[in-house]
Amino acid sequence: MSELNLSPLRRYLPEDLMFLAGQPAVYHCHHFNLFLDQTIDDALGPELGGRLRTRAAREFSHHLLQAVCAKQGAELPPERLQVALELFRLMGHGRLHLDASPSGGAARGTHLHYGFAWHEKYGQKVRRLDPADAFGSGYAAAAIEVAFGLRLGAMNAHEQSCVAMRAPACDITLDATQTLEEPRPFIGEAEAEAATGPAENGLFEDIIGPISNGLKEFTAGVAGDERGLVQAFGVFVTMHLAGYYNRISFDALEAVRAQSPHSEGVLADLLRESGHVCVFNTFGGILLSPEWEGLVGPLVDDPGQILAFCMAMGRALGFGRWIVADFQPERRFVLRTPCSYESTYYRTRFGIAERPVEYFLQGAALAMAQLAHRVHWTARPQLTPEYYQQLFKGGVPWRAEQTRAIVCGAPVSEIVVTRV
Amino acid sequence: MSDRNLERVVEEIPSLRAVFITAMPDCLLYDSWLKADETWTSEEVASYFGDLIRANREGLKALRAWSSEMQVTIESTDVLLVLREVSADFVVSFAFARNAPLGMVRLHVKRALALLDELLPKIRPEERPRALRISEFLTRYAPDAHTALKRAALRSGVPVELLERPEHLSVQQVEQFERSVCAILGLDTLSL
Numbered sequence: 001m002s003e004l005n006l007s008p009l010r011r012y013l014p015e016d017l018m019f020l021a022g023q024p025a026v027y028h029c030h031h032f033n034l035f036l037d038q039t040i041d042d043a044l045g046p047e048l049g050g051r052l053r054t055r056a057a058r059e060f061s062h063h064l065l066q067a068v069c070a071k072q073g074a075e076l077p078p079e080r081l082q083v084a085l086e087l088f089r090l091m092g093h094g095r096l097h098l099d100a101s102p103s104g105g106a107a108r109g110t111h112l113h114y115g116f117a118w119h120e121k122y123g124q125k126v127r128r129l130d131p132a133d134a135f136g137s138g139y140a141a142a143a144i145e146v147a148f149g150l151r152l153g154a155m156n157a158h159e160q161s162c163v164a165m166r167a168p169a170c171d172i173t174l175d176a177t178q179t180l181e182e183p184r185p186f187i188g189e190a191e192a193e194a195a196t197g198p199a200e201n202g203l204f205e206d207i208i209g210p211i212s213n214g215l216k217e218f219t220a221g222v223a224g225d226e227r228g229l230v231q232a233f234g235v236f237v238t239m240h241l242a243g244y245y246n247r248i249s250f251d252a253l254e255a256v257r258a259q260s261p262h263s264e265g266v267l268a269d270l271l272r273e274s275g276h277v278c279v280f281n282t283f284g285g286i287l288l289s290p291e292w293e294g295l296v297g298p299l300v301d302d303p304g305q306i307l308a309f310c311m312a313m314g315r316a317l318g319f320g321r322w323i324v325a326d327f328q329p330e331r332r333f334v335l336r337t338p339c340s341y342e343s344t345y346y347r348t349r350f351g352i353a354e355r356p357v358e359y360f361l362q363g364a365a366l367a368m369a370q371l372a373h374r375v376h377w378t379a380r381p382q383l384t385p386e387y388y389q390q391l392f393k394g395g396v397p398w399r400a401e402q403t404r405a406i407v408c409g410a411p412v413s414e415i416v417v418t419r420v
Numbered sequence: 421m422s423d424r425n426l427e428r429v430v431e432e433i434p435s436l437r438a439v440f441i442t443a444m445p446d447c448l449l450y451d452s453w454l455k456a457d458e459t460w461t462s463e464e465v466a467s468y469f470g471d472l473i474r475a476n477r478e479g480l481k482a483l484r485a486w487s488s489e490m491q492v493t494i495e496s497t498d499v500l501l502v503l504r505e506v507s508a509d510f511v512v513s514f515a516f517a518r519n520a521p522l523g524m525v526r527l528h529v530k531r532a533l534a535l536l537d538e539l540l541p542k543i544r545p546e547e548r549p550r551a552l553r554i555s556e557f558l559t560r561y562a563p564d565a566h567t568a569l570k571r572a573a574l575r576s577g578v579p580v581e582l583l584e585r586p587e588h589l590s591v592q593q594v595e596q597f598e599r600s601v602c603a604i605l606g607l608d609t610l611s612l
Contacts, residue, residue: 256574
């Protein structure tokens with residue numbers, strides 16, 4: 001069995017969607033991860049929300065682990081468990097310890113990304129009443145399923161105690177179950193390619209291409225430290241399964257639509273907000289990092305250039321081949337992409353939509369316009385929660401409208417951001 | 421309180437940097453005095469001090485150790501704070517320079533409070549709708565405050581447009597709203 005390394009398992013489509021051992025994957029920071037999980041729990045309540053998040057984690061982790069174990073030549077249960085735990089650490093999700101058989105058992109987590117980051121970010125402000133590590137729990141269940149050759153959904157997981165609730169560690173129980181979930185359509189590279197339009201060039205390509213390639217090289221070497229965390233650019237970064245984000249978002253939307261349709265718009269707004277959270281924290285953190293200065297040089301206060309940098313980061317993080325289709329300073333910015341992790345998932349699982357559903361992309365585009373025009377980058381501001389509030393509270397002077405959507409049958413998705 | 425009354429009471433107190441008077445139970449700024457070179461925002465400070473006294477009162481009651489003479493002293497790196505309830509209607513907070521002698525501070529606070537007790541109105545301020553106070557409490561303490569109302573709307577099932585005008589909520593909606601705020605803040609009850 002060969003030593004596990006993320007880089008050879010990672011592949012970008014020419015249209016810049018990223019895959020890890022054939023599973024759609026992206027890089028996202030803890031601010032985004034926590035905000036999205038919180039939104040799901042707000043929509044469904046902590047019990048149903050936690051259950052959905054655990055199942056989504058189990059589903060996509062199961063597919064990932066099957067593929068990685070096969071590539072690594074891990075055939076025996078101990079080998080497969082070893083691969084699972086090391087992969088979890090390398091992806092920046094923390095450290096898991098498993099003590100389980102096909103009939104169940106327990107997992108213990110230390111520095112699990114969600115619980116640890118929640119405690120770091122919110123622990124001094126609010127008390128958490130429910131565990132935070134549904135992703136770690138679902139992953140642990142999937143690890144046992146794959147290690148012992150069980151079917152997807154054969155193992156349930158439930159986090160009993162969590163560092164976010166001020167417990168010393170995260171303890172997860174694992175139980176075998178006979179109630180399997182209905183199989184859902186698989187989403188891999190072929191499915192993504194089927195839902196991808198033609199790649200185009202936009203403005204600033206001479207800037208975007210080389211930086212994107214440099215960032216891809218840089219992130220190829222990024223992996224969890226001894227704690228299993230990736231602490232970089234002022235955030236905790238994870239390599240994460242796009243299917244997890246998509247399933248929890250779209251299943252929550254479906255549930256809200258069925259139970260309280262008047263709340264669907266608010267949920268969509270908060271999913272868009274997750275795009276603001278990502279761009280402000282991750283993109284902002286990268287721009288202000290010494291690594292960025294080493295790769296690109298000192299920042300300048302030029303909105304066009306900042307948008308070009310955002311396109312490069314979006315591509316390197318695996319979000320798709322984002323291009324600046326049009327840009328008029330202080331007036332208009334058009335982001336176009338032949339694919340997105342949201343549209344790939346939606347087209348594969350639901351088909352054609354009546355209206356655009358790429359909420360993350362919509363929020364990200366608007367936040368990029370705001371950051372490009374309103375942040376004084378050369379002053380190197382601190383990206384604090386207070387600064388975020390200052391930039392985004394009470395609405396922003398921009399409006400984002402998705403004018404074309406792959407989920408609606410268009411060849412590309414396009415967000416037009418205009419000054420209000 | 422007339423513009424000059426508070427100033428007359430406190431302006432001669434040595435090492436005093438500011439005084440904030442918070443009207444309870446809404447934790448709104450009633451009056452303040454700041455030394456000329458201070459840059460604090462009285463409105464922001466006052467509400468937190470009101471909440472602090474209220475939490476302190478509830479904590480002491482739980483310990484069966486509460487008395488109306490309760491006074492809170494905070495010694496931070498930069499400032500020496502003394503907070504005190506004046507009747508059930510007002511909390512007066514004195515901010516002194518950190519190096520002010522504690523004995524001198526207590527003496528001046530006692531004298532100033534005696535004067536303020538005479539000057540502050542005895543009529544209980546009209547209590548505002550509970551839903552409005554819940555909304556303000558949420559905005560004050562929720563992380564990512566600008567999204568807090570939307571989060572409460574999702575949790576409670578009460579449309580966000582209604583939560584934006586909380587004074588018009590029905591009794592049932594106020595209960596749903598309050599439960600959602602408790603959940604967001606991780607609290608069993610709201611101390612309002």
